Amino acid sequence: MRGIAMPETRGYQMRELMRVNMSDLSIKMEPLPAKWARYGGRALTSALVFTEVPAMADALGAENKFVVAPGFLGGTNTPNGGRLSIGAKSPLTGGLKESNSGGQAAHALGKLGIAAVIVEGKAADASARYMLVIEADKSAKLVRVDAWAGMGNYALAEEIKATRPADDHFATITTGPAGEMGLKAAGVAVSDPKGYPNRFAGRGGMGAVMGTKGLKAIVVSDKGLSYVEHADKEAFSAAMKVFANALTTHPVSGQGLPTYGTNVLANIINEAGGYPTRNFSDGRFEGVENISGEKMREVTLERGGNVKHGCHTGCVIQCSRYWVDKDGAYVTKGMEYENVWSIGADCGIDDLDAIGLIDRECSDLGLDTIEMGATLAVYMDAGKIAFGDGAAALAAIKEIWAGTELGKTLGQGAEVTGNAFGVAHIPVVKHQALPAYDPRPIQGIGVTYATSTQGADHTAGYAITANVLAVGGSVDPLSPEGQAGLSQGLQIATGMLDAMGFCIFVAFPVLDIPEAFGAIVDMVSAHTGDTWDANALLAVGKETLTYERLFNQHAGFTPADDRLPAFFKTVPLPPHNVVFTVSDADLDSVFDFVPETAAGLGIS
Amino acid sequence: MKVDVALFASLASFQPDGLSGRHTREFDFPDGMLISEVIASLGLPDEPRVIFVNGRHASEGAALSAGDRLAIFPPVGGG
Numbered sequence: 035m036r037g038i039a040m041p042e043t044r045g046y047q048m049r050e051l052m053r054v055n056m057s058d059l060s061i062k063m064e065p066l067p068a069k070w071a072r073y074g075g076r077a078l079t080s081a082l083v084f085t086e087v088p089a090m091a092d093a094l095g096a097e098n099k100f101v102v103a104p105g106f107l108g109g110t111n112t113p114n115g116g117r118l119s120i121g122a123k124s125p126l127t128g129g130l131k132e133s134n135s136g137g138q139a140a141h142a143l144g145k146l147g148i149a150a151v152i153v154e155g156k157a158a159d160a161s162a163r164y165m166l167v168i169e170a171d172k173s174a175k176l177v178r179v180d181a182w183a184g185m186g187n188y189a190l191a192e193e194i195k196a197t198r199p200a201d202d203h204f205a206t207i208t209t210g211p212a213g214e215m216g217l218k219a220a221g222v223a224v225s226d227p228k229g230y231p232n233r234f235a236g237r238g239g240m241g242a243v244m245g246t247k248g249l250k251a252i253v254v255s256d257k258g259l260s261y262v263e264h265a266d267k268e269a270f271s272a273a274m275k276v277f278a279n280a281l282t283t284h285p286v287s288g289q290g291l292p293t294y295g296t297n298v299l300a301n302i303i304n305e306a307g308g309y310p311t312r313n314f315s316d317g318r319f320e321g322v323e324n325i326s327g328e329k330m331r332e333v334t335l336e337r338g339g340n341v342k343h344g345c346h347t348g349c350v351i352q353c354s355r356y357w358v359d360k361d362g363a364y365v366t367k368g369m370e371y372e373n374v375w376s377i378g379a380d381c382g383i384d385d386l387d388a389i390g391l392i393d394r395e396c397s398d399l400g401l402d403t404i405e406m407g408a409t410l411a412v413y414m415d416a417g418k419i420a421f422g423d424g425a426a427a428l429a430a431i432k433e434i435w436a437g438t439e440l441g442k443t444l445g446q447g448a449e450v451t452g453n454a455f456g457v458a459h460i461p462v463v464k465h466q467a468l469p470a471y472d473p474r475p476i477q478g479i480g481v482t483y484a485t486s487t488q489g490a491d492h493t494a495g496y497a498i499t500a501n502v503l504a505v506g507g508s509v510d511p512l513s514p515e516g517q518a519g520l521s522q523g524l525q526i527a528t529g530m531l532d533a534m535g536f537c538i539f540v541a542f543p544v545l546d547i548p549e550a551f552g553a554i555v556d557m558v559s560a561h562t563g564d565t566w567d568a569n570a571l572l573a574v575g576k577e578t579l580t581y582e583r584l585f586n587q588h589a590g591f592t593p594a595d596d597r598l599p600a601f602f603k604t605v606p607l608p609p610h611n612v613v614f615t616v617s618d619a620d621l622d623s624v625f626d627f628v629p630e631t632a633a634g635l636g637i638s
Numbered sequence: 639m640k641v642d643v644a645l646f647a648s649l650a651s652f653q654p655d656g657l658s659g660r661h662t663r664e665f666d667f668p669d670g671m672l673i674s675e676v677i678a679s680l681g682l683p684d685e686p687r688v689i690f691v692n693g694r695h696a697s698e699g700a701a702l703s704a705g706d707r708l709a710i711f712p713p714v715g716g717g
Contacts, residue, residue, distance in 0.1 A: 285686060286715035294647060296716030301646045301661065305709045307693040323661065327716075328647060332658065353716070371716045470717075475693075492717055503715050504688050504695075512694070542715045609693055 046106065046262075046562050047071060049149035052174060054166055056247045057096060057155030061174045066149045072570075074106025076132040077533035077578040078150050079121025083130050084581035084637070086152070089588030093125035093239070094216050094246045096156040102143070102207060102252070103151075105535010109144020109262040112557060113278045114537040116141045116346035118224060123589070124238040126218040126405075126447060127464040127489040130585035133240045134493065134532055136345030136354075137224030137233035138205035142256035144535075146172050157248025163214075165194070165251040170259055182250050184211045186398035187223045187231040194251055195229065206231060207252040210400025213245030215437055217445030218465075219405040220245060223397065226345055226354070232367040233345050236402035237491060238466060245400075265563025273556035280550035281350050284543035286505060291353040291539060292342050296371040297327035299470075299498075300379075306502050306511065307609045308476040309375065310468070312382045312421050313411040314461045317472050317607045321384025325374050330357075330386060338362040351539055357390045366394040372492075375470035376407020381414055381427060388424025395431045401445065406431065408448040408467035416455035459601045464489035464591070473598060473614050474607040476501050476511040480614045481521035485596045485624040487582035493538055495525035499545060506545030512612060518620040525624070530575030534558065580631040584638070596621050639669050639704035643676065646711045649687070652680050667702065674698040676708060686713050
């Protein structure tokens with residue numbers, strides 16, 4: 035345990051790294067290397083993992099590192115600027131992973147002036163469990179918490195709260211039993227403004243990296259800390275007003291998302307014929323009305339639940355909500371579009387209460403709900419349980435608590451489960467399950483799924499915007515033309531947003547309102563006192579992707595890994611009866627900027 | 639001619655019967671009715687919208703055919 039005095043200035047140049055070694059239980063502070071002074075969030079987690087983790091390392095071994103970083107603007111009053119990046123070599127994909135979450139932890143770390151927490155090594159005693167406690171004065175310690183082994187995220191949240199002073203203000207980052215078991219679908223839970231462990235860095239098995247190091251929880255107190263100051267406060271305020279105005283006036287971020295939540299997408303993706311149903315065998319789900327965002331809002335209001343709040347302080351979009359049972363009691367976060375789709379349509383389940391219970395079980399176990407819904411759908415496709423049987427699906431997930439053979443198989447995700455039970459159509463890229471948009475009738479998102487450094491990940495380059503939603507222009511979703519360029523531009527921009535710590539939903543107004551992008555440039559300039567322009571911001575996005583792409587190459591990835599499973603190119607999807615037709619040459623063009631960017635960084 | 643018209647999210651309340659819970663209604667329109675004419679007859683607000691006919695994007699100037707399904711959304715996003 036050691037205490038460090040707060041620096042007088044908590045500006046971006048004073049940020050530090052906290053290095054926590056689980057093998058010798060040491061904690062050290064280091065200055066952030068000057069070459070990374072413009073990095074935060076995903077740029078920093080990816081640069082650190084690229085630099086410090088051998089590409090061929092065992093993802094669940096002592097050589098891997100678990101890196102937690104607030105965005106560059108974390109800890110400031112930037113609207114929707116409180117996203118958290120968690121990076122490591124992924125036990126699921128085998129590549130460099132950045133898993134992104136809302137919740138309160140990013141701002142807490144940012145206010146402390148911590149650019150990243152790097153957790154390395156591995157507890158010598160496999161039965162040991164530790165909690166990393168970071169106090170508001172930046173002192174930190176590792177506390178032995180063996181009694182919490184195997185505990186679900188919700189009970190864990192209560193135990194942690196009981197260790198804190200009543201007047202504390204803190205955020206938690208935790209892993210459930212799935213992470214402790216090293217399961218590839220294990221995610222990391224981050225506490226929301228009410229302390230519920232319901233925001234997730236879900237994808238890519240980050241919970242397994244955390245859990246197998248012996249780290250059960252991180253607590254960050256920001257009690258009494260104000261927001262980080264800006265170099266030019268007035269200029270920042272002026273830019274912030276422009277930005278916030280764009281977020282609240284654009285119809286998607288100002289009306290659709292706050293009113294209906296992310297699940298407002300269910301009907302429109304279904305209408306477009308791209309709503310993957312019963313393990314990607316149909317593009318429309320007959321039960322969609324029962325699980326749509328409109329229905330969720332109606333039912334939640336009838337039950338007296340909350341239908342509009344931010345997942346983190348400083349959010350002006352407010353797309354979060356809580357899902358409550360028939361008696362009005364909290365069950366889980368208001369399920370997102372992706373969760374409702376994966377557990378719902380992909381499994382043929384049209385009952386929001388059944389979906390909510392499975393979502394809660396996954397969240398408590400600490401599992402990625404996208405991966406687990408896709409896994410259940412594959413399990414159903416194998417005929418082990420019937421499509422549409424929510425009770426059987428919940429019972430299957432509950433097997434994971436005891437670590438039964440079936441439970442551990444399911445917890446490894448869709449690919450392992452599909453292989454174990456002999457399923458022909460396993461919807462994964464780089465071993466990670468496809469999310470909620472079928473790439474056959476929506477080809478732009480197929481380019482992102484195929485090429486992303488992250489494995490199949492919609493957020494990496496959200497081509498649904500121009501393909502379906504008429505945001506940021508229009509590109510015919512059924513044609514292969516223009517999809518590679520669309521995906522490339524979005525992947526670079528997303529790398530930048532993830533580095534800055536923005537919620538990616540700011541992209542809806544930014545893509546349509548030119549002043550909104552200018553406001554980001556102005557906010558970053560005013561915050562740092564340095565000159566930034568659009569190219570400087572997008573350079574951070576390109577550099578982020580370059581670290582990830584090179585790491586993946588070093589780990590053995592080739593162009594053959596940038597492809598969709600064959601059935602997307604050979605089995606037509608109703609109702610449009612189309613297949614994915616973007617050429618391999620187009621897919622291979624998406625990362626054409628990497629050699630030049632790598633040369634600029636002096637890395638290879 | 640019979641055409642199904644589905645209105646979603648904030649537009650759902652513009653169905654003539656005003657009932658919530660279901661998005662689609664069957665209408666009987668004159669042959670060759672334009673989407674813009676449907677929009678005018680329903681009194682939809684003069685705001686951006688996303689239009690599909692039979693699951694494909696369509697423009698407001700397009701004419702409908704018997705058996706078509708017309709779906710209209712306000713701008714939405716998420717993911």
